Amino acid sequence: xxxxxxxxxxxxxxxxxxxxxxxxxxxxxxxxxxxxxxxxxxxxxxxxxxxxxxxxxxxxxxxxxxxxxxxxxxxxxxxxxxxxxxxxxxxxxxxxxxxxxxxxxxxxxxxxxxxxxxxxxxxxxxxxxxxxxxxxxxxxxxxxxxxxxxxxxxxxxxxxxxxxxxxxxxxxxxxxxxxxxxxxxxxxxxxxxxxxxxxxxxxxxxxxxxxxxxxxxxxxxxxxxxxxxxxxxxxxxxxxxxxxxxxxxxxxxxxxxxxx
Numbered sequence: 001x002x003x004x005x006x007x008x009x010x011x012x013x014x015x016x017x018x019x020x021x022x023x024x025x026x027x028x029x030x031x032x033x034x035x036x037x038x039x040x041x042x043x044x045x046x047x048x049x050x051x052x053x054x055x056x057x058x059x060x061x062x063x064x065x066x067x068x069x070x071x072x073x074x075x076x077x078x079x080x081x082x083x084x085x086x087x088x089x090x091x092x093x094x095x096x097x098x099x100x101x102x103x104x105x106x107x108x109x110x111x112x113x114x115x116x117x118x119x120x121x122x123x124x125x126x127x128x129x130x131x132x133x134x135x136x137x138x139x140x141x142x143x144x145x146x147x148x149x150x151x152x153x154x155x156x157x158x159x160x161x162x163x164x165x166x167x168x169x170x171x172x173x174x175x176x177x178x179x180x181x182x183x184x185x186x187x188x189x190x191x192x193x194x195x196x197x198x199x200x201x202x203x204x205x206x207x208x209x210x211x212x213x214x215x216x217x218x219x220x221x222x223x224x225x226x227x228x229x230x231x232x233x234x235x236x237x238x239x240x241x242x243x244x245x246x247x248x249x250x251x252x253x254x255x256x257x258x259x260x
Contacts, residue, residue, distance in 0.1 A: 089139035095124035100146050103153070114150040131163075141168060145178055152185050160185040172206035179205055180215045192222055196231075213243035220255060233259035 096117045103113035120126030125133065127143040127150065134140045148164035151157070164182045169175050183198030199219040203212050220235035236255045243249050 085134060086137050086139065089130060089134035089137045092125050092134075093127070093130045093139050093143060095122055096120060096126045096130065096143070097146070099126075100150060103150070111154050114154050118147055118150050141166075145169075145174070148178070148185075149181060152181055152188075155188075157185040157188045161189075173208060173211060176202045176206035176208075176211040176215070180211060180218070183215065183218065187218075187222060192226055195222060209243055209246050213239050213246040213248040216243070217248040217255075220259070224255075224259060229259045 099113050099117035099121065103110040103117060106113060116126065118126045118128055120129055127147040130143040131140045131147065134143075144163045144167040148160045148162070148167060151160035151163065161182055164178050164185070167178050169178070179198050180202035183195045183202060186192075186198060187195035196219055199215040199222070202215040203219075206212065216235045216239050220232045220239075223229070223232035223235060233256065236252055236259055239246070239249050239252045240256060244252065
């Protein structure tokens with residue numbers, strides 16, 4: 001029977017027998033394995049870690065226990081000490097706040113009401129006792145603001161500065177009011193430099209139509225009283241440009257004329 005050779009045709013190579021393949025693999029295998037080395041290294045590292053943990057487990061558990069106790073202690077302190085103390089302080093201060101509100105609303109002769117707000121009455125603490133007995137609470141912090149304002153309105157300006165500077169808040173308007181009141185106290189203490197500094201701080205603390213023009217106006221008047229017309233003009237001009245519709249802006253043109 002005739003055999004035809006097609007162009008480009010190549011006869012397939014015979015596959016090696018099984019024994020031959022195994023011999024080749026055996027010849028190329030050198031007895032080492034990268035994967036095996038990695039696992040051996042990991043096993044050695046794990047063993048060393050286990051040994052370290054075994055030797056130092058008391059220290060580890062002690063640190064974990066201390067952290068856990070700290071967290072639990074903080075939570076318990078906040079729940080069973082801080083929260084009740086805050087509530088107690090707020091309840092205790094309620095009467096002092098009532099005296100303060102009555103003093104603000106009174107038409108005249110309100111010093112006695114401010115003094116009751118400061119020192120207490122009807123079996124309740126005043127702001128000063130709240131500050132001393134509930135230090136660190138929000139109520140004590142707010143009591144500093146009330147006490148500072150009460151002292152300002154009763155002519156005790158050094159005490160006013162002390163308590164107003166101890167008051168801290170994140171509320172912009174309340175912060176501006178406290179800073180401006182501190183400026184008022186320094187003005188009464190004949191310290192115009194400090195007064196102007198606090199008026200400017202008050203304006204910077206809150207750019208609103210209520211407090212900003214009020215303290216710019218006070219800064220302008222104080223500068224005029226010091227015969228510092230250029231500074232007064234600066235403050236009055238700010239009111240004209242930014243707060244013309246405020247109560248202080250109604251007559252600001254006349255004040256600008258005085259400063260020019």
